[in-house]
Amino acid sequence: MTTPLSPTQTPRLLLTRPQPDDLAELFALHADPDSWRHLPSGRHRTREDTEQLLRGYEQSWAEHGLGAWVARRRGGPEDGALVGVGGCSLRGGVAWNLYYRLTPACRGQGLAQEIIAAALPAARRVRPELPVVAYLVEHNTGSKAAAERAGLVLRWRGPDAGNPDPDAVRLVYADRALAPAVLESFTG
Known part of the structure; x- marks a missing residue:
C-alpha cells in the first residue's frame, strides 16, 4: 500500500486535496490582480473560472492519484x-x-519551496517515468528562482503563444530532457 498523498505536511504547511469549501478562498486568490501581476490575462474574473480550475485538479486527483494541493x-x-x-x-x-x-x-518566505519539496517526490512516486515541468513567464523572477532552487533546468525559451503581450517570453524548466512531443504540449 502506498502512502496517502493528501493530506501532506511540510514544516509549516498542511497540503490537502481541494474541496468545494475551498472555492471562495481560491477564487479570492485567483481573482486578486496582484496574484497575476506577471500574467494579467490569467486572472479569474468569475467564480466559474475557479470552479473550472478546481474541476481540473479533482480530475487529476481522481485519475492519477495526485493533483494540486490547497496549502x-x-x-x-x-x-x-x-x-x-x-x-x-x-x-x-x-x-x-x-x-x-x-x-x-505569503511570498518570499520559502513556502513555495515547501510545496515543491512535497510535490516532486509525490509525482515521482505516482508516475516516475514522466518529467516534472515548470512552465512560467520569463519576467516572473520569483517563480524562475523557485524552479531553479528545486533543481529544475531550463529546457526551452521562446515566445509565449496566446499571450496578449507580444513581447512575453515563456520558459520551460524540467527535471530531465524533454521529448519533442512533451515540449510541444507546453509550448504549442
Missing part, C-alpha cells in the same frame, strides 16, 4: 490560514505540471 499554515497563530495552492498535476498524459500560486502576503 494552509499549520501551527501557530495563523493555523489554517490559506497560503496558496500548488503541487503537480498531470498535463496531457505526458508530464507533471509543477504549479504554485501563493497569496501576496
Whole structure:
C-alpha cells in the first residue's frame, strides 16, 4: 500500500486535496490582480473560472492519484490560514505540471519551496517515468528562482503563444530532457 498523498505536511504547511469549501478562498486568490501581476490575462474574473480550475485538479486527483494541493499554515497563530495552492498535476498524459500560486502576503518566505519539496517526490512516486515541468513567464523572477532552487533546468525559451503581450517570453524548466512531443504540449 502506498502512502496517502493528501493530506501532506511540510514544516509549516498542511497540503490537502481541494474541496468545494475551498472555492471562495481560491477564487479570492485567483481573482486578486496582484496574484497575476506577471500574467494579467490569467486572472479569474468569475467564480466559474475557479470552479473550472478546481474541476481540473479533482480530475487529476481522481485519475492519477495526485493533483494540486490547497496549502494552509499549520501551527501557530495563523493555523489554517490559506497560503496558496500548488503541487503537480498531470498535463496531457505526458508530464507533471509543477504549479504554485501563493497569496501576496505569503511570498518570499520559502513556502513555495515547501510545496515543491512535497510535490516532486509525490509525482515521482505516482508516475516516475514522466518529467516534472515548470512552465512560467520569463519576467516572473520569483517563480524562475523557485524552479531553479528545486533543481529544475531550463529546457526551452521562446515566445509565449496566446499571450496578449507580444513581447512575453515563456520558459520551460524540467527535471530531465524533454521529448519533442512533451515540449510541444507546453509550448504549442
